[in-house]
Amino acid sequence: MTSAPSTVGVQPAASAVDLVKTYGSGPTAVRALDGVSLEFGTGQFTAIMGPSGSGKSTLMHCLAGLDAATSGSVVLGGTDLTKLSDRQLTVLRRERVGFVFQAFNLMPTLTAEQNITLPLELAGRRPDADWLATLVDVLGLGDRLRHRPSELSGGQQQRVAIARALASRPDVVFADEPTGNLDSRTGAEVLSFLRQSVREFGQTVVMVTHDPVAASYADRVVLVADGRVVGEIDRPSAGAVLDAMRELGA
Template sequence: MTTFALPPRNSGPEAFPAAPAVEAFNLSKGYGQADTRITALDNVSVSFQAGHFTAIMGPSGSGKSTLMHCLAGLDTADSGRIVLGGTDITALHDRQLTVLRRERIGFVFQAFNLVPTLSAQQNIELPLALAGTTADAKWFDYVVGTLGLKDRLTHRPHELSGGQQQRVAVARALLTRPDVVFGDEPTGNLDSRTGGEVLALLRRSSKELGQTIIMVTHDPVAASYADRVVLMSDGGLVGELPNPTAESVLVALGKLGA
C-alpha cells in the first residue's frame, strides 16, 4: 500500500475539535395538507461530532430517512436550520446545494448507484470528473488500497461482487474528503459476511481516516459498528445509545415498538 502523510483529521474521534460536522436546529418537515398531513420531523435538534460514526434508527415512519435526506441537502425542511461544516445549507439555492453535495458530502446507498458502463476507477472518480477536477494520486491510492480494490479498478460493475461494488461506492464517497459521508441502509443488499466487511470499512474510515459517517439502518448488528445510535419515533428524537451493541439496540428498539 502506498504510504503518505494523511490529512490532519486522522487520529480518531478524540483528536477532533469540539465543533460538530453537521447540526440541525428545530427542524420540522411534513407531507400533505390539513387532516391528511403527516409530520415527518417534529422540531428536531441534533448534532453529529466530526470524526464519529453515528447510526440513526427507529420504527418505520419514525423520520430517520427524512432527517438524513434533509441533513444531506437532498430534501428541504419546512422550518429550522442545518449547518454543515460551518455552512448554513438551508440558506443555499439549488445550484449551491448541488455544488456542496458534490464537493463536501459523500453518499453510500443500498443500491450502490454505480454507472454500469464505467470501470470501477471511473465510478470512483466520477464526482471529481463532474466537477472538472482530478483526484490526488496519493489519496486515491490510499483509499483504493485501504478498501482492497487495486486489482479491480478496470472492472465494470457487472464484473464485481456485491461487496466489491459497495466498496467502490465507499471509495467514491471518500475520495473528495467530504465533511460527512451519509449511508442509507448501505448493507441492505449484502449478505451478512459482506455487509460486515463494508461496515468494518466504514468504521475504519472513521477511526483511521477521521471521516464523519451518518448511517440510517434498521439492523441492530449494523448499528453496533457505530460510536453512537440516535433513536427516533414519530418524527422526534427519543434517546441515544453510546457505544451500542446489537443487544442494547434490540432492547431500545423493542421499547419503541420497532
C-alpha cells in the same frame, strides 16, 4: 497509514436545530420531523434507527441536502443548507458530501476507477493520487479498478461506492442502509471499512439502518420515533440496540 486528525474544539460536522419537515398541507399533512435538534461530531460514526415511518430517512435526507426542511436549520461544515439555492445545494452535495446507498448506484458503463473519480470530475477537480491509492489499498480494490460493476460482486460494488464517497474527503458521508443488499459476512466487511474510515481517516459517517448488528459498529445510535429523537446509545452493542428497538415497538 493516514492518522485521524484531532477533533478537540472543532465544530460539529453537521447539526440540526428545531428541524421540522411536513409533507402535504391541511388536515392530511404529515409531520415527518417534529422539532429535531442534533449534532454530529467530526470524526464520529452515528447510526440513526427507528421503526418504519419514524422519520429516520427523512432526517438523513434533510441533513444531506437531498430534501428541504419546512422550518428549522441544517448546518453542514459551517454552512446553513436552508439558506442555499438549488444550484448552491447541488454544488455542496457534489463537493462536500459523500453518499453510500443500498443499491450501490454505480454507473454501469464505467469502470470501478471511473466510478470512484466521477464526482471529482463533475466538480472539475483533479483527484489526489496519493489519497486514491490509499483508499484503493484499504478497500482491496487494486485488482478491480478496470472492471465494470457487472463484473463485480455486491460487496465489491459497495466498496467501490465507499471509495467514491470518500474520494473528495467530504465533510460527511451519509450511508442509507449500506448493507441492505449484502449477506451478513459481506455486510460486516463493508461496515468495517466505514468504521476504519472514521478511526484512521477522521471521517464523519451518518448511517441509517434497521439492523442492530450494523448499528453496533457506530460510536453512538440516535433513536427516532414519530419524527422526534427519543433516545441515544453511546458505544452501542447489538443487544442494547435490539432492546431499545423493542421498547419502541420496532
